[in-house]
Amino acid sequence: MSDIALTSFQGQPALALRAPDGARATVLLHGAHLVSWVPAGGEEQLYLSPDAKFGMGTAVRGGVPVIFPQFNERGPLPRHGLVRSRSWAPVESVVRAGHAIGVLRFTDDMATRTHWPHGFEAELTVSLAGRNLDIELAITNTGDTTFDFTAALHTYFHCHDLLKLQVEGLQGCDYEDMPDGLQGQQWGDVLTFVGPIDRIYKMVRRTLTLREIGRRTQVATSGFDDVVVWNPGEAGAAALSDMPDADWQNMLCVEAATIVDPVRLAPGQDWAGMQSLTA
Numbered sequence: 380m381s382d383i384a385l386t387s388f389q390g391q392p393a394l395a396l397r398a399p400d401g402a403r404a405t406v407l408l409h410g411a412h413l414v415s416w417v418p419a420g421g422e423e424q425l426y427l428s429p430d431a432k433f434g435m436g437t438a439v440r441g442g443v444p445v446i447f448p449q450f451n452e453r454g455p456l457p458r459h460g461l462v463r464s465r466s467w468a469p470v471e472s473v474v475r476a477g478h479a480i481g482v483l484r485f486t487d488d489m490a491t492r493t494h495w496p497h498g499f500e501a502e503l504t505v506s507l508a509g510r511n512l513d514i515e516l517a518i519t520n521t522g523d524t525t526f527d528f529t530a531a532l533h534t535y536f537h538c539h540d541l542l543k544l545q546v547e548g549l550q551g552c553d554y555e556d557m558p559d560g561l562q563g564q565q566w567g568d569v570l571t572f573v574g575p576i577d578r579i580y581k582m583v584r585r586t587l588t589l590r591e592i593g594r595r596t597q598v599a600t601s602g603f604d605d606v607v608v609w610n611p612g613e614a615g616a617a618a619l620s621d622m623p624d625a626d627w628q629n630m631l632c633v634e635a636a637t638i639v640d641p642v643r644l645a646p647g648q649d650w651a652g653m654q655s656l657t658a
């Protein structure tokens with residue numbers, strides 16, 4: 380085991396990252412799950428359900444779940460893949476050039492190979508300073524067979540009132556509504572919310588802006604092609620056992636994802652995708 384100092388968050392071992400300027404974040408070893416991000420001089424940016432469950436085999440409601448190698452139920456594997464409810468190994472927790480940096484790694488094992496017979500290594504790097512936070516997911520094919528995968532950084536943003544929040548930057552993007560698969564195209568540039576939404580926006584190339592009174596957060600991605608926008612709405616939240624009924628009004632998921640065109644990796648190849656947030 381490494382000599383990296385761990386803290387405890389909800390009884391779970393975690394990396395507590397703190398930059399010299401006061402920006403801070405917490406990443407659980409469980410799922411390499413970012414559960415908190417507070418920019419320098421700012422407030423918490425992520426939604427984490429007060430009813431979230433923690434521990435082996437569970438998926439944490441809120442923060443940034445890491446989805447790999449399958450998004451949702453779009454394939455034969457467990458919903459949202461194999462790594463969000465497993466323990467990752469801490470690799471590094473340092474301050475470098477003014478940034479707090481945490482790195483975690485997951486390597487295929489008997490449990491993943493039962494579902495998916497491939498050798499892989501997943502590495503998540505969180506780097507933050509000031510008002511910025513970058514999350515990078517890197518995947519290496521360490522086996523001897525080619526595989527395809529889909530992936531996402533399933534970021535739950537906290538908002539004060541979903542009905543007064545808007546997302547800008549998706550104009551002209553084609554989308555697929557889930558679960559019915561209806562296709563559409565984003566007409567106006569400003570997306571607002573009145574109820575549930577579950578949409579894959581395809582080939583998103585622009586920086587998105589989440590805006591509400593007194594706050595603006597920018598979301599840029601590289602390596603990921605798609606963006607999922609999800610909110611369960613009132614009835615959907617009531618059906619979730621790990622989220623208070625009213626909390627759908629205080630969160631919006633804007634997920635950096637690669638879903639429509641899965642990534643193909645030959646033995647020895649790697650891939651990386653990044654989501655960069657500026658508060």
Ligand SMILES: O=P(O)(O)OC[C@H]1O[C@H](O)[C@H](O)[C@@H](O)[C@@H]1O
Pocket residue numbers: 438451458459533557577578607608609632634
């Ligand atoms: O409840 P979970 O398994 O964490 O999934 C939460 C949500 O994740 C994504 O955003 C999907 O697009 C939704 O269809 C799904 O409901």
